[in-house]
Amino acid sequence: MPTPTTPTDLTRRAFLAASAGAAVSAAAGARPASAPAIGRKRADTVRVGLVGCGGRGTGAALQALRADPGAELHAIADAFPPAIEPCLANIRQGLAENAGAGAPADSEHRSSPDRANWYTGFDAYQQLIDSGCDVVLLCTPPGFRPQHLAACVDAGKHVFCEKPVAVDGPGVRSVLESARKSKEKGLALMSGFCWRHQNQVRACFDKVLSGGIGDVHTVQCTYNTTGWVTPKPRKPEWSDTEWQLRNWQYFVPLSGDHIVEQAVHAIDWIAWAFGDDTPTKCTAVGGRQTRPNVPETGNVYDHFSVTYEYEGGRRGYHMCRHWPNTASDNSAYMTGSEGNCIMSPWAGTHVIRGKNNWRGTTPGNDMYQAEHDELFKSIREGAPFNDGVRMAHTTLLAIMGRMAAYTGAEVTWDQALNSQEKLGPAKWDWGPLPMPALAIPGRTPLV
Ligand SMILES: NC(=O)c1ccc[n+]([C@@H]2O[C@H](COP(=O)([O-])OP(=O)(O)OC[C@H]3O[C@@H](n4cnc5c(N)ncnc54)[C@H](O)[C@@H]3O)[C@@H](O)[C@H]2O)c1
Numbered sequence: 001m002p003t004p005t006t007p008t009d010l011t012r013r014a015f016l017a018a019s020a021g022a023a024v025s026a027a028a029g030a031r032p033a034s035a036p037a038i039g040r041k042r043a044d045t046v047r048v049g050l051v052g053c054g055g056r057g058t059g060a061a062l063q064a065l066r067a068d069p070g071a072e073l074h075a076i077a078d079a080f081p082p083a084i085e086p087c088l089a090n091i092r093q094g095l096a097e098n099a100g101a102g103a104p105a106d107s108e109h110r111s112s113p114d115r116a117n118w119y120t121g122f123d124a125y126q127q128l129i130d131s132g133c134d135v136v137l138l139c140t141p142p143g144f145r146p147q148h149l150a151a152c153v154d155a156g157k158h159v160f161c162e163k164p165v166a167v168d169g170p171g172v173r174s175v176l177e178s179a180r181k182s183k184e185k186g187l188a189l190m191s192g193f194c195w196r197h198q199n200q201v202r203a204c205f206d207k208v209l210s211g212g213i214g215d216v217h218t219v220q221c222t223y224n225t226t227g228w229v230t231p232k233p234r235k236p237e238w239s240d241t242e243w244q245l246r247n248w249q250y251f252v253p254l255s256g257d258h259i260v261e262q263a264v265h266a267i268d269w270i271a272w273a274f275g276d277d278t279p280t281k282c283t284a285v286g287g288r289q290t291r292p293n294v295p296e297t298g299n300v301y302d303h304f305s306v307t308y309e310y311e312g313g314r315r316g317y318h319m320c321r322h323w324p325n326t327a328s329d330n331s332a333y334m335t336g337s338e339g340n341c342i343m344s345p346w347a348g349t350h351v352i353r354g355k356n357n358w359r360g361t362t363p364g365n366d367m368y369q370a371e372h373d374e375l376f377k378s379i380r381e382g383a384p385f386n387d388g389v390r391m392a393h394t395t396l397l398a399i400m401g402r403m404a405a406y407t408g409a410e411v412t413w414d415q416a417l418n419s420q421e422k423l424g425p426a427k428w429d430w431g432p433l434p435m436p437a438l439a440i441p442g443r444t445p446l447v
Helices: 012-017 020-027 055-067 081-101 124-130 142-154 169-184 199-209 240-246 264-273 367-380 388-407 413-417
Strands: 046-051 071-078 118-120 135-138 158-161 189-191 216-225 281-287 303-309 315-322 332-336 339-344 349-354
Touching (some): 046 124, 055 135, 135 142, 135 367, 142 158, 142 169, 169 413, 199 349, 264 315, 281 388
Parallel strands (some): 046 071
Antiparallel strands (some): 216 332, 281 303
16 A cells, blocks of 8 residues: 555545554553654544534543544534634644643644634534544534534544434434444544543443442432533524523533433443343433523433343332532442442442442543543554443433323333434524423323
């Protein structure tokens, strides 16, 4: 395979083939200390595209650039034009701060996409894909994820896909189809379920899943916090769509509600502890007890509690809430036939008591960085990481809990998976967008 001479010659095949040498250093976890001179591109450049330039997107781009010496930010996309420059400035600053730690240094190319590759609006993701990226980072509000992921996979892109990956049943079905196609095409698909890449949590689950507490019977998990993102009051010049988008966490079609957007991280521990088995059904309660009743807090609840039922009498219990001035907790409490495990990553507690007493001593790591290190390494080695099915299933777990709480119905896995409830407009544009209704159990139908 000839070495490509210009960046535009770098097809994905060339990227993989040209990077045999880089694979060795990536496999060894080494980070080269230098980037190519300004004005010259490396032969093994990986062109990264970022869709969604907010807090997480900025972090993900930085982590992608740190993960691989050949990674450069080729294109960037956001719904709002003013989001781009601050994001790029933060990435540059992050790379500069990291330069002394043996990570690849910045250069004009690594973190500064050509202005022609800055895209804005609702079609920005497609223009970014068409600009010739190798790896796309999907970091918008989750309501857009299924559509963006499908377009990436259709175009043959490797993807980092922030969690949650959908907000409704049709979205999950689309993601499952994209996951199937990406596997078939040999593409990498790395989800943002970051605890799966945190060494202490991994060590704890390794113990639990290798019989540390015997057969796992119950898993209780919490994501109880005292607040969330501060909602933004409406400005007169904002359309309905802009107003909802700027407060996306508070609108169910965009975020899925906080059980899906945030607590899904803890719900993933239930899935993990049960070997990524899927439940038969769930029941739930939820409501909106303390949220200020102002329009910008949208139609989300502020608390949920869900009971998941699995084959063999196993149960998963989840509680999440956003209540100011109350106790916080983000833990998993697992009970098995030979003991129990308390895992509280926020507190650094990983303990098993029973037949096999154990206390975790594994050093911590930056799980966000680890995701990207593993993603790029897997691509370089020609064994693309792909957790597409798992990320869709965990997202559905959270969605079915929300559906059960909103309706008061018992919701089976199959009902959630086959749900016809499509949230949000068929096509997003900047015009009028009705306020989505607040769900009332017993009145809101299960669709
Ligand atoms: N893994 C984690 O621990 C973690 C942490 C934080 C956020 N997240 C997830 O990351 C995603 C983004 O969260 P965030 O905190 O960065 O939000 P954010 O509001 O800071 O950023 C979202 C960005 O996406 C842009 N955007 C919105 N719609 C778009 C569209 N259709 N096309 C292009 N750009 C669009 C917004 O303008 C904004 O700049 C969410 O899914 C969130 O759940 C994950």
